[in-house]
Amino acid sequence: MSKRKNKPIVAVVGRPNVGKSTLFNALAGEMISIVKDTPGITRDRIYADVTWLDHKFTLIDTGGIEPDSKDVILSQMREQAQIAIDTADVILFMTDVRQGLTDADMKVADMLRRAHKPVLLIVNKVDDFNKFMADTYEFYNLGIGDPIPISSANRLGIGDMLEKVVEHFPEPDGEEEEDDIPRVAIVGKPNVGKSSLINRLLGENRLIVSDIAGTTRDAVDTVVKYNGKEYIFIDTAGLRRKNKIKEELEHYMIVRTVAAVERADVVVLLIDAAEGVTEQDAKIAGIAHERGKGFIIAVNKWDLIEKDNKTVNEFTKDIRSTLSFMPYAEIMFISAETGQRVVKLYETIDAVRENHALRVQTGVLNEIMAEATAMQQPPSDKGKRLKLYYITQVSVKPPTFVIFVNDKELMHFSYTRYIENQIRETFGFKGTPLRFIIRERSEDK
Numbered sequence: 092m093s094k095r096k097n098k099p100i101v102a103v104v105g106r107p108n109v110g111k112s113t114l115f116n117a118l119a120g121e122m123i124s125i126v127k128d129t130p131g132i133t134r135d136r137i138y139a140d141v142t143w144l145d146h147k148f149t150l151i152d153t154g155g156i157e158p159d160s161k162d163v164i165l166s167q168m169r170e171q172a173q174i175a176i177d178t179a180d181v182i183l184f185m186t187d188v189r190q191g192l193t194d195a196d197m198k199v200a201d202m203l204r205r206a207h208k209p210v211l212l213i214v215n216k217v218d219d220f221n222k223f224m225a226d227t228y229e230f231y232n233l234g235i236g237d238p239i240p241i242s243s244a245n246r247l248g249i250g251d252m253l254e255k256v257v258e259h260f261p262e263p264d265g266e267e268e269e270d271d272i273p274r275v276a277i278v279g280k281p282n283v284g285k286s287s288l289i290n291r292l293l294g295e296n297r298l299i300v301s302d303i304a305g306t307t308r309d310a311v312d313t314v315v316k317y318n319g320k321e322y323i324f325i326d327t328a329g330l331r332r333k334n335k336i337k338e339e340l341e342h343y344m345i346v347r348t349v350a351a352v353e354r355a356d357v358v359v360l361l362i363d364a365a366e367g368v369t370e371q372d373a374k375i376a377g378i379a380h381e382r383g384k385g386f387i388i389a390v391n392k393w394d395l396i397e398k399d400n401k402t403v404n405e406f407t408k409d410i411r412s413t414l415s416f417m418p419y420a421e422i423m424f425i426s427a428e429t430g431q432r433v434v435k436l437y438e439t440i441d442a443v444r445e446n447h448a449l450r451v452q453t454g455v456l457n458e459i460m461a462e463a464t465a466m467q468q469p470p471s472d473k474g475k476r477l478k479l480y481y482i483t484q485v486s487v488k489p490p491t492f493v494i495f496v497n498d499k500e501l502m503h504f505s506y507t508r509y510i511e512n513q514i515r516e517t518f519g520f521k522g523t524p525l526r527f528i529i530r531e532r533s534e535d536k
Contacts, residue, residue: 098353099148099260101141102175102346104203105185106164106195110215111152114185114243115139118150118253138349146257149353151179151346165195172199174343176206178350181259183252184235185213188226192233200233209259213252214238218245272314273444276325276351278379279361280371281344284391287427288361289313289324292436317437325351348375356488357385357443357522359436364392364424367406368413380417383489385443385523387421388414389436394426419515421522443522448487451518456482456492463513470503477501480532482510491526502529 103111119139138151153171175182184203186196203210214230217223217240230238239255241248277285292315313324352358358379362368368388379386388410396402407422414420421439425432460482469477478497485493494510496502507527514525 098140099180100151100178100350100353101148101181101183101256102151102153102179103183103185104153104168104171104175104199105183105213106168106187106190106193109185109187109190110243111185114183114213114215114241114249115150115152117243117246117249118143137345143253143257146253146260148180148256148260149349151175151349153346161195165198168195168199169202170343172202172206174346176203176208178346179208180261181256182206182208182210183213183256184210184233185215186230186233186238188214188217188223188240191226192229196233200235204235210235211252211255212236212238214240215243217248218242220247272321272323273357273440274323274325274355275440276348276355276358276384277361278348278351278358278375280363280369280375283361283363284427285361288389288391288425288433291427291430291433292317292324294430317434320437322437322440325355344371345374345378348378352379352382352384355384356447357387357440359387359389359440362388362390362410364390364396364406368410373413376414376417376420380524383524383526385440385447385489386417386419387423387436387439387443387522390422390424391427393424394429394431417524419520419522419524439522446520447489447523449490449518449520449523450487451484451490451514453483455517456484456514459513459517460494460510463510467509470501470506472501475501477506479510485528489524489526490520491528493528493530495530495532497531497533499529499531 103114105111118141138149141148141150153174172182182203184200186192200212212230212233212235214227217227220240224240227238227240239248239252241252243249277288279285293313315322315324360372360376360379362372376386376388390406390410403424406424410420410422411418421443423432423435423439425436427433460479464479469479471477475498480495480497482492482494485491492514494502494507507529511525511527514520
């Protein structure tokens, strides 16, 4: 059975202007994972996928701080630290050698020290190691270990920093969970009924095994047995929050969502039937789409909607147009309150998960492609016509295909989508995104 590898999450905490976004850019480089045609993805960098040597991790920025007074900075830094403690495997606490040690740094360091999570103390803007090295020593006073000097602007010391970061990642081949239990993240805006849904799923199935203790993150994972099969539900709702700073809330929600989605095979986006699909829903959906997860949209509180025979169709049309970048998403109408169609969720999860891991034989794929190109001729430009030589599936979760062509430039997005639709027509692939990699090779091969 294949072992499961969760991509570790590294969160950055620090005062304004210590250089968090410069570090972000240095690490993410051009690899930043914003898909151009995905609406609703926040353009400000909240998270980025980083690959260093053979390690992959997700870097999360825990939130912007509006610097207007020391008190506000401190309360917002505490909020950030809390987000990092709740969601990350490793925390980078970033300070600035030029500004020196501040009171806010001391207080946040106290919080981080008590969290029992690996914290690395990063001292930024050490643009000249000889000149500024002595100034980094005062940061020992924070009591969270050795200061790691870097300059994100000049890309100095970043390799050494990353070496220390990956030391804290869990061993990939150690005691990992087996990969056969579906992991399902229930995501959505606040108050759409995530907790009620989880409670309803538990209620229907009294055989609740346990909350899994010792998961690295504080999200509560719940194991549910249904029809003799186990499912793990990752709940982003049940977080113990002492104070809610309103403006931070959306940012907080996005960070929590990234953390939950990262660990799931299938994502269930809960939408409030009364509100319809909102921009915030599109953001959350964008995260799952970008990360190639199986996807189900569950419209909750459906029992409260006045219905006529057009309601479902109109609602579906509305969702499809707002989330036009994921036409593959499965849509269900449920009520966590009354339990209406909640049990059907298991069936849908099973089906989506199967599609997410589906492999198609190369011969069949090439037949579909040959038929598709015969029906609709590939585009040409300045007398040169696109030729598609060969297609093969290279991986699953999500299903990923490589198409060999004579000229990459000629393979327009719309033609790739046309090929995708032909494959979907044959195999369905409902609920899962498909990825296509276009490779060039010369005529004679």
